[in-house]
Amino acid sequence: MKIAAIIVLGCLWPPLACADAKAGEKKAQLCLLCHKAARDVTYEPLPLLEGQTREYLYNQIKAYKEKRRPDPTPLLVMQTNTANLSDADMRDIADYFASRKPMAVSYPVDSAAVSRGQALAESMKCASCHMANYSGKSKTPRLAGLNPRYLAVQLQGFVAGKRTHPVMSGVKQFPAADTQALAHYLGQLQ
Ligand code: HEC
Numbered sequence: 001m002k003i004a005a006i007i008v009l010g011c012l013w014p015p016l017a018c019a020d021a022k023a024g025e026k027k028a029q030l031c032l033l034c035h036k037a038a039r040d041v042t043y044e045p046l047p048l049l050e051g052q053t054r055e056y057l058y059n060q061i062k063a064y065k066e067k068r069r070p071d072p073t074p075l076l077v078m079q080t081n082t083a084n085l086s087d088a089d090m091r092d093i094a095d096y097f098a099s100r101k102p103m104a105v106s107y108p109v110d111s112a113a114v115s116r117g118q119a120l121a122e123s124m125k126c127a128s129c130h131m132a133n134y135s136g137k138s139k140t141p142r143l144a145g146l147n148p149r150y151l152a153v154q155l156q157g158f159v160a161g162k163r164t165h166p167v168m169s170g171v172k173q174f175p176a177a178d179t180q181a182l183a184h185y186l187g188q189l190q
């Protein structure tokens, strides 16, 4: 009895403790139709999810489901694909992707943009939140190795006030033209 009670409490806190990566793998198959390396390089601005932090993933999946995060795709693919997920599904899927190693994808990048992006990121101290080597932590996402086209869309979204967040909307001082440089720098990090 005592043990059962402890397990139940353990599941309530911390909130993600009971997520199940194994169950998440099955539930993630639909997601992997789009979120896979082959499609990522050639297709639309699309983020890979492997190695992303689980708290951030859970928050974003929920934000699309609740339509708090805008979906820039013409067919609203993210708001649609998350519409029927339960809370347990979202936790399992987040746990599955967070438990995987980040993919090593070589995106086409411009070396002048990479240098400019590095200087900008250092002067703006982006790593102070996104962590050394942009590996992310908890609710702050990993940025290293994400598709530069995806990153540029997100940064432009913050600049334009389309994607809002208390923290990122406050650090959007960079001119829109610099978003490309930052995206190229972050995208080529492993
Ligand atoms: C039809 C293609 C497609 C499918 C299927 C799909 N996604 Fe996406 N996903 C996208 C695109 C495109 C974006 C970028 C949208 C944007 O810019 O906000 C995205 C963005 C995301 C993000 C934001 C990542 C970040 O770094 O902020 C998460 C998380 C995500 N998807 C999770 C999922 C999950 C979980 C599923 C399965 C339930 C799924 N996706 C199914 C195309 C897809």
Ligand code: HEC
Residues within 6 Å of the ligand: 047, 059, 121, 124, 125, 126, 127, 128, 129, 130, 139, 140, 141, 142, 143, 146, 151, 154, 155, 164, 165, 167, 168, 171, 174, 182
């Ligand atoms: C004070 C902390 C902080 C600083 C400084 C910061 N960020 Fe962020 N950033 C965050 C948080 C938290 C999020 C998650 C926002 C959300 O949940 O929607 C985020 C989200 C992002 C995203 C979206 C990633 C994705 O997968 O969609 C990008 C891109 C990004 N930041 C780039 C930058 C860049 C470039 C800088 C420096 C100019 C920077 N950030 C500085 C905290 C910070």
